[in-house]
Amino acid sequence: MAESAAWSLAYARQAQADFRMYQTLEGASSVLACHRLQFLQMACEKLIKAFLCGAGEDPGNMQSSHAYVRTHLLTVLRQEAAFVNFTGPKAREVLHRARHLAEEIDVLAPAVKRGGQRPDNCEYPWEDNAGNPHVPLDWTFHPSQLVVIPSGRTILRLIESAINRLVA
Numbered sequence: 001m002a003e004s005a006a007w008s009l010a011y012a013r014q015a016q017a018d019f020r021m022y023q024t025l026e027g028a029s030s031v032l033a034c035h036r037l038q039f040l041q042m043a044c045e046k047l048i049k050a051f052l053c054g055a056g057e058d059p060g061n062m063q064s065s066h067a068y069v070r071t072h073l074l075t076v077l078r079q080e081a082a083f084v085n086f087t088g089p090k091a092r093e094v095l096h097r098a099r100h101l102a103e104e105i106d107v108l109a110p111a112v113k114r115g116g117q118r119p120d121n122c123e124y125p126w127e128d129n130a131g132n133p134h135v136p137l138d139w140t141f142h143p144s145q146l147v148v149i150p151s152g153r154t155i156l157r158l159i160e161s162a163i164n165r166l167v168a
Contacts (some may be wrong), residue, residue, distance in 0.1 A: 007059035011050035012166035018043035019163055034136035036120040040147075041069070047159060048072040050166050070106035076095035076097050077155065080162040086154075094158075099150040104142045129141045 002010075022039035025031045048068040053059050062068075077098050081091050110121040119126035125135045146152045 002051045002059070002120070004056055004059055008050045008053035008166065011046045011053060012163060015043045015046035015050055015163045016167050018046060019160055032137050033141050034122040034139065037105075037141050037144065038107050041105050041122060043163070044069045044073055044102075044105050045109065046161060047163050047166070048076060051076050051162070054166065063101050068106075070103045073102035073105070073159075076162050077158050080158045080165070084158075084161060086158070094151045094154045097146070097149075098158075101146045101152065101155055104146060108141065108151075 018039050022043055025036040025039060037064060045068055049059075049062045052062065052072065074095065077088075078095060081087070081095065086094075107118045108122045110126075111123045119128070120134065120136075120139055120141070122136050122141070125133050127133050139165065147156060
């Protein structure tokens with residue numbers, strides 16, 4: 001297997017492409033939220049895998065798991081905030097909100113169900129506790145609202161900055 005540094009760059013480059021697609025789709029009102037958010041989830045997941053590989057984690061351990069965003073996005077954002085000198089009360093508020101956004105982005109992946117409590121995802125239909133099927137294209141995803149508040153836009157800028165720094 002290639003070295004961690006090569007995997008870090010590979011994940012970062014794909015994260016950058018996924019994030020750019022998210023940005024493109026975010027500006028298109030005809031695109032459903034489930035499609036836009038799927039690219040945001042994929043970009044965040046790959047950003048974290050790039051970050052972890054860059055820190056020396058074994059890339060082989062990351063090939064089949066999707067549950068990374070909730071656990072690691074806040075760490076990546078904190079480091080990026082420090083790198084760009086984003087500090088003070090505003091930074092603390094943004095990073096506090098980032099924790100909730102990271103949890104919501106994490107469950108957008110169909111493999112992350114939080115112990116069966118959150119089957120909603122951007123990609124596949126799911127069944128609720130009453131046995132009713134739900135389709136992502138009809139669902140209102142919480143991150144849709146979280147990314148448009150001022151803190152959400154700042155979080156997105158930190159995500160983009162972290163990705164771009166890893167690619168550079």
